[in-house]
Amino acid sequence: MDISVVIPLLNEKESLPELHDWIVRVMNNHGFSYEILFIDDGSTDTSWVTIRQLAQTNPCVKGVRFQKNYGKSQALNIGFKKASGNVVITMDADLQDSPDEIPELYTMITDQHYDLVSGWKKKRYDSVLAKNIPSKLFNWAARKTSGVQLNDFNCGLKAYKKDVIKNIDVYGEMHRYIPVLAKNEGYDKIGEKTVIHQARKYGHSKFGMSRFVNGFLDLITIWFLSKFGKRPMHLFGALGALMFGVGFISAAYIGIVKLYKIYTGHTAILITNNPWFYISLTAMVIGTQLFLAGFLGEIILRTKNKSKRYKVSETT
Template identity: 35%
Template sequence: MTSPETPEPAARPALSVVIPLFDEVDNVAPLLARAHQGLADYGGDWELICVDDGSRDGTGARLMQEATRSGPHVRVIRLRRNFGQTAAMQAGFEAARGVLIATLDGDLQNDPADIPRLVEELLARDLDLLQGWRRHRQDALVLRKVPSRIANALIGRVTGVALHDYGCSLKVYRAEVVRELTLLGEMHRFIPVWMAGVTAPSRIGETEVSHQARRFGTSKYGISRTFRVILDLLSAFFFLRFGSRPGHFFGSIGIVFGTIGGAMMAWLLVVKFGQGENIGQRPLLFISILFLVTAVQFLTTGVLAELMIRTFYASSDLGHHRIRSQTDPAAAGWKTHP
């Protein structure tokens, strides 16, 4: 109990915790119990949004039972079939009512008790996204740790958003920022990268979180995930760097091919008219023609891509910039000359 001189602690922002699950029937009850235990002392309103991603083992039915037992603050979303973790997270984001959104996996390897600390750190550091870092990861070395470390290093080097653990699902977001994203495909792997497209990378941070070994069920990830990560990384790199100016990407490649093809063609002209040699059967002639045709194709592709992206922005309410905050226009005045 606080004295009259001691102010009451400020209420924490409303928090929505989104948990995607797929075939995790044995983890449902202990997961919700640990979530309630970890969030019991959170100083604000909170809700749990459990998204059943088309499970086939009874996970959805078990979630409904536990939600009825827990109360209306536990909400269950059941997808019609297995759409993947990205779609499940997008469904959770769309349903979330909190000012802040936290996410974690449904396999009990993330600890919900870390969430209040992450919220406090996100607010104290004034971030838009705080990413968890499983520094002491409890997974098999060959199948999970090594590919993950390679992928994290590659992602940081290519995108410029350097984090130790992109794969950790334990994150806290500002809802107004993460809702500017539309998650498609398997974009959940690179949410910090996509976030860097709508907010400054300096407002994306990371902090250490605990990690436990899986007790029930089986992992949905394997060594084959590494190859999909590489393909997704190429897409993320393109959209992050050239999403609003694709003509620069395709045009640069076209200029390179055109320069090389033009140089080869110029050399052949010197050989033909300067030395009088026959160039009709030279392989270099066909190679230079191929390079020039390729250059034209890339340049025209860049022009068409620019037309498409400008049409897209003109027909939507999206823009190239995002406003973090601004003063109230209604309260603003005009400077007048004396």
């Protein structure tokens, strides 16, 4: 199969038939073999009914319905697991991503041999203050932190080589950082394509300003995981050694001064009256705790048990 189109959605009943027809038209015009995977992330409208109707009329349509809203990352996770196409395209269901971009994205993967191609909505139809400016700041921070030179990490329109999506684990809210996850797994040929951004035709956006706050927090998480995720002792052990060293040197200094004053006949104050005593004690305790955190991290890595992060109620 040439292409799998993975579409996570939440309450998009109005746009689904139009999006489906548009994708089918593009696929037929270019002679692609394809499948369309609609991942219903706990919609409360009749989106699932629409998906079932589309699946009955088009055998290339498949659907997965979550029991409740788990988030876009979990929807992409199961979509990637079920996708069987040589090239996997992801897009949003709100008609702001154009299926007409699919042929060129497909060519960039198959002919130009990119591992991943991300869309760049260079001209946007969103509010400048609510989305455009925060998005630019977010993308700048993501580039500086991750080293992946993309202008639009948040764009839902992306193309992947099949191997990429089968070897990355999208969890939490890490869908924004799939290119970074791919790079961490060794898929570093990452391209970008300017794509058309269309104004929302139906409904309203499901994302508020909180996504940028969460995005920056996730950025810190993925930076940490990319640097120390497979070797937590390298970070916690180094910090623990530093803190314990500061505490030990402070304690040794207090002890030497105390002994010197006793030896020279001077009146020595109680060690517990010296503020350095508490500094050294605190530093050694913190250092020990950091060491323990590193050991626990290493143990968890070696014994962790992967479990499902969502529950599917129906499939088509």
